[in-house]
Amino acid sequence: MKRKLTANELEGWLDNVRPFARDGKVADYIPVLGRQDPEELAVAIYFMNGEVVHAGQSDTCFTLQSISKVIALALALLDNGEEYVFNRVGMEPSGDPFHSIYRLEQHRPSKPLNPMINAGALVVSHMIHGETPEEKVGRLLSLIHDMTADHSIVYNKEVASSEFETAFLNRALLFYMKQHKVVTGSVEETLDAYTKQCSIEVNVKHLARIGAIFANEGKDLETGRRILPRHLARICKTFMVTCGMYDASGSFAIKVGIPAKSGVSGAVLGSVNGFGGIGVYGPSLDEKGNSVVGLKLLEILSNRYDLSIF
Numbered sequence: 638m639k640r641k642l643t644a645n646e647l648e649g650w651l652d653n654v655r656p657f658a659r660d661g662k663v664a665d666y667i668p669v670l671g672r673q674d675p676e677e678l679a680v681a682i683y684f685m686n687g688e689v690v691h692a693g694q695s696d697t698c699f700t701l702q703s704i705s706k707v708i709a710l711a712l713a714l715l716d717n718g719e720e721y722v723f724n725r726v727g728m729e730p731s732g733d734p735f736h737s738i739y740r741l742e743q744h745r746p747s748k749p750l751n752p753m754i755n756a757g758a759l760v761v762s763h764m765i766h767g768e769t770p771e772e773k774v775g776r777l778l779s780l781i782h783d784m785t786a787d788h789s790i791v792y793n794k795e796v797a798s799s800e801f802e803t804a805f806l807n808r809a810l811l812f813y814m815k816q817h818k819v820v821t822g823s824v825e826e827t828l829d830a831y832t833k834q835c836s837i838e839v840n841v842k843h844l845a846r847i848g849a850i851f852a853n854e855g856k857d858l859e860t861g862r863r864i865l866p867r868h869l870a871r872i873c874k875t876f877m878v879t880c881g882m883y884d885a886s887g888s889f890a891i892k893v894g895i896p897a898k899s900g901v902s903g904a905v906l907g908s909v910n911g912f913g914g915i916g917v918y919g920p921s922l923d924e925k926g927n928s929v930v931g932l933k934l935l936e937i938l939s940n941r942y943d944l945s946i947f
């Protein structure tokens with residue numbers, strides 16, 4: 638690692654990127670998310686040597702939204718194995734917006750292209766073991782508790798019901814897939830599990846720790862405990878590279894070049910082997926749904942530490 642990063646230096650970078658928040662807009666298609674303060678900004682880095690540096694409002698909690706898709710995928714793979722999961726959801730980037738329904742009609746059987754778009758993530762939630770939505774989410778929370786070493790993490794009920802009440806597109810995706818037998822059972826229950834999963838609340842330090850576990854090939858850096866098998870950590874990071882930043886994954890790979898996953902709350906999870914985990918939060922989004930300041934900050938960080946994996 639180059640010269641040690643100080644919290645002061647990190648604060649300086651936040652000051653540089655803060656004005657870009659004005660170029661974006663907070664997501665409001667989930668009504669409660671529309672209340673987020675577009676000026677909020679936080680970053681945390683969990684280095685491979687266990688050191689954590691953070692700056693900005695690093696205790697502020699936000700919902701995982703699409704970042705939950707990566708961890709849900711890990712759990713679905715643990716529950717069902719690769720063959721079962723990838724028979725039902727593909728491995729290819731879509732190049733379409735995350736909530737697009739269009740590709741489902743183009744393939745027979747109508748299997749979602751990957752687990753990072755909503756169609757695929759809904760199938761993944763459906764595959765997580767558990768009799769009820771609560772049980773599925775409870776099992777996902779346990780994995781998140783292990784990854785963050787924080788057992789107090791829960792989902793935000795208000796955000797979950799705000800999304801559940803307005804998730805007409807996700808309902809449409811599920812009904813379409815039910816018609817084609819990609820999912821079975823109750824659409825409302827799968828949507829319930831998915832919206833609760835998306836509403837799990839963390840801060841940037843939690844995200845950075847999760848990223849560090851992926852970077853450490855599935856092992857907890859502090860305790861050495863294996864939380865995910867190495868090959869599953871690799872699968873998750875690969876999806877982060879190819880599909881993690883929605884239909885901006887290509888330009889992100891060129892500009893930043895690290896495995897990363899964003900969510901419409903404005904959070905980004907980054908993971909770099911040999912470097913560590915990164916958590917960023919800035920709720921002002923660009924037109925693709927990625928945090929405007931998050932992208933700028935990750936670009937600075939990638940340049941400073943030469944993080945691109947390419």
Ligand SMILES: NC(=O)CC[C@H](N)C(=O)O
Nearest residue numbers: 702703735755835900901
């Ligand atoms: N891109 C996202 O973060 C989307 C997650 C959100 N819960 C949705 O399904 O619309």
